[in-house]
Amino acid sequence: MREKVLYALGIAAILLMAYNLRAIAALPLDPPLGPAAIIMPPVAKLVFFYYAAGGVAIAAGIASAIAGLRFLRTRDFRYDALAVASTEVGLVFLAIHIVTGCLGTRTVYGPSWAWEPRLTTALACGLLYATYLMLRSAVEEPAQRARFAAVWSVFIFLNLPMLAVAINWWRANNRRTLFWRGGSDYIAAWLPSILGTMLAMILLGVLLTAVRMRQEETRRELDTLRRMTHAL
Amino acid sequence: MRFFHQVWVVAAKDLRAELRTKEAINSSLAFALVILLMFSFAFDPLADTTREMSGGLLWIVFAFAGTLVLNRSFARELPNDCLDGLIAAPISGAALFLGKACANFLLVLGVQLVSLPVFGVFYSVPWTRQFPELLVVLGLGTWGMTVVGTVSSALTVNIRLRELMLPMLTYPILFPALLGAMELTAELVNGNPIAPDKLGFLKLMIGFDVIYTAVSLALVETILVS
Amino acid sequence: MTAVTYGFIAAWAILVGYVLTLVNRERYLKRELTGVKAMLESGQASSKAAPAPPD
Numbered sequence: 001m002r003e004k005v006l007y008a009l010g011i012a013a014i015l016l017m018a019y020n021l022r023a024i025a026a027l028p029l030d031p032p033l034g035p036a037a038i039i040m041p042p043v044a045k046l047v048f049f050y051y052a053a054g055g056v057a058i059a060a061g062i063a064s065a066i067a068g069l070r071f072l073r074t075r076d077f078r079y080d081a082l083a084v085a086s087t088e089v090g091l092v093f094l095a096i097h098i099v100t101g102c103l104g105t106r107t108v109y110g111p112s113w114a115w116e117p118r119l120t121t122a123l124a125c126g127l128l129y130a131t132y133l134m135l136r137s138a139v140e141e142p143a144q145r146a147r148f149a150a151v152w153s154v155f156i157f158l159n160l161p162m163l164a165v166a167i168n169w170w171r172a173n174n175r176r177t178l179f180w181r182g183g184s185d186y187i188a189a190w191l192p193s194i195l196g197t198m199l200a201m202i203l204l205g206v207l208l209t210a211v212r213m214r215q216e217e218t219r220r221e222l223d224t225l226r227r228m229t230h231a232l
Numbered sequence: 233m234r235f236f237h238q239v240w241v242v243a244a245k246d247l248r249a250e251l252r253t254k255e256a257i258n259s260s261l262a263f264a265l266v267i268l269l270m271f272s273f274a275f276d277p278l279a280d281t282t283r284e285m286s287g288g289l290l291w292i293v294f295a296f297a298g299t300l301v302l303n304r305s306f307a308r309e310l311p312n313d314c315l316d317g318l319i320a321a322p323i324s325g326a327a328l329f330l331g332k333a334c335a336n337f338l339l340v341l342g343v344q345l346v347s348l349p350v351f352g353v354f355y356s357v358p359w360t361r362q363f364p365e366l367l368v369v370l371g372l373g374t375w376g377m378t379v380v381g382t383v384s385s386a387l388t389v390n391i392r393l394r395e396l397m398l399p400m401l402t403y404p405i406l407f408p409a410l411l412g413a414m415e416l417t418a419e420l421v422n423g424n425p426i427a428p429d430k431l432g433f434l435k436l437m438i439g440f441d442v443i444y445t446a447v448s449l450a451l452v453e454t455i456l457v458s
Numbered sequence: 459m460t461a462v463t464y465g466f467i468a469a470w471a472i473l474v475g476y477v478l479t480l481v482n483r484e485r486y487l488k489r490e491l492t493g494v495k496a497m498l499e500s501g502q503a504s505s506k507a508a509p510a511p512p513d
Binding site: 045046049053088089092095096099100103104204208211212215218219221222225226228229232 | 502
Binding site: 072124127128131134135138139147148150151152154155156158159162163165166167169170171 | 380383388391393400408411412432436443451
């Protein structure tokens with residue numbers, strides 16, 4: 001039953017992604033991109049992956065924090081599996097976010113890493129979640145590992161808003177944001193494609209998280225069997 | 233009041249144990265001076281540009297030296313099963329944590345206050361001009377570092393790569409507080425009062441301290457009790 | 459056009475890389491699982507043959 005849901009999810013994600021890619025490729029670039037856009041087409045089309053991946057990474061971070069809190073409340077190991085799965089998937093999409101951002105920065109500003117606030121915040125968040133994964137791999141006993149990871153995910157989640165604020169106030173960062181000046185002055189015609197790509201990526205993320213969660217269950221089953229073997 | 237009495241007892245015990253041997257503070261102080269010297273090799277200490285950013289360098293020195301003290305915090309309790317004894321004692325985990333945090337805070341602050349004049353001499357900055365404000369920023373930043381470091385020390389006490397994991401866990405969480413502290417100290421150490429547009433960093437540091445102290449007090453029981 | 463192509467290729471490469479690590483881990487876990495299950499069977503068989511040790 002579960003397999004069928006996963007397959008259906010995968011197919012839905014692929015179809016949605018193909019539809020969106022066609023729509024993105026067909027978007028006309030000739031009309032001016034509006035007063036807020038500071039980029040030159042055609043690198044503009046990269047923005048879909050940039051924003052979508054960023055959105056999925058944020059969703060994964062929230063899922064990880066909520067899963068950690070639920071684990072502390074209920075001690076149910078499925079929440080622990082959800083926490084680690086969503087953190088890993090979030091890191092993958094954060095990597096996509098940073099890489100596309102670097103390519104955008106290189107085209108717009110020149111250097112690959114222009115200390116743009118959003119990219120710098122993304123990098124710092126990535127390092128934070130990497131420490132989470134390192135902590136998990138350093139603790140051997142499963143119950144202790146789950147407890148420590150849950151506590152640490154709360155610490156990390158509380159840090160994120162402070163990190164965003166601090167980096168935005170930092171004097172050395174390049175105040176110009178990538179792809180659009182200031183806030184979100186999106187072009188109305190592009191909004192459906194942005195949301196569509198984000199939806200496709202979220203489906204993909206959910207699929208990867210589910211697969212990873214199943215692997216975590218397999219690993220726990222393995223640990224239990226191993227313990228039984230050693231007891232004999 | 234019982235809670236604060238317990239905190240006081242734990243803090244006094246830690247301070248007494250540390251001051252008897254002074255091993256952590258001595259190595260921390262030596263490390264701080266060594267890094268200060270190395271930074272003088274890396275950046276020309278008498279140039280004006282270096283003087284402007286020396287506040288940032290100072291906090292890197294403090295962060296690295298502080299880790300040595302924080303590492304010893306829970307690791308000191310490992311021989312003779314002292315840690316199990318402390319956890320089994322009728323004090324709450326929060327009191328144990330706060331007592332250790334206070335002791336660590338005083339130790340790290342002591343190391344900082346001794347290395348501050350050395351820093352002033354090396355980089356010839358007028359650090360005494362805004363000393364009360366500088367002390368406030370030092371206190372706020374050090375408290376944030378101590379709280380996060382003591383929690384990390386409790387997390388990593390039984391992990392095999394403890395010496396490596398503690399800095400890796402502590403520093404990324406400290407990014408906002410360190411950023412604020414570096415910006416403010418860079419101004420203050422050169423004798424300039426804090427500019428109004430940098431006051432936000434002060435609020436950020438206070439918020440960081442309050443939030444992380446509250447969260448640590450709430451969650452440290454989960455970490456210590458197995 | 460090249461920056462966009464590089465971006466797409468990079469994004470998909472990262473995703474594919476992660477899927478590959480998942481697949482590898484799945485294969486490793488399955489192998490371990492069958493090995494431990496076999497050890498369990500043989501262990502149970504041998505302990506049934508030998509007399510139960512005193513507690």
